[in-house]
Amino acid sequence: MYHIVLKKNFNFIMFIIAGAVVTETVTGGIGNTLWSALNHGKTYETVDWSKFRSPLEDEEDEDEDDE
Numbered sequence: 010m011y012h013i014v015l016k017k018n019f020n021f022i023m024f025i026i027a028g029a030v031v032t033e034t035v036t037g038g039i040g041n042t043l044w045s046a047l048n049h050g051k052t053y054e055t056v057d058w059s060k061f062r063s064p065l066e067d068e069e070d071e072d073e074d075d076e
Contacts, residue, residue, distance in 0.1 A: 049055050
């Protein structure tokens with residue numbers, strides 16, 4: 010296989026580019042998964058926003074329903 014890849018300059022360049030794309034995709038996916046796992050509950054998407062609801066907001070919601 011190496012003989013086929015290294016025989017022509019174009020094949021070698023495409024081999025390097027494809028390898029870089031695959032490596033970046035794999036390491037990026039692993040990094041994002043690890044980041045999400047370590048920061049679960051700390052990012053905007055994973056925070057339970059119902060814990061931060063104040064009683065004033067509840068009263069405002071009831072007033073809007075009455076109208």
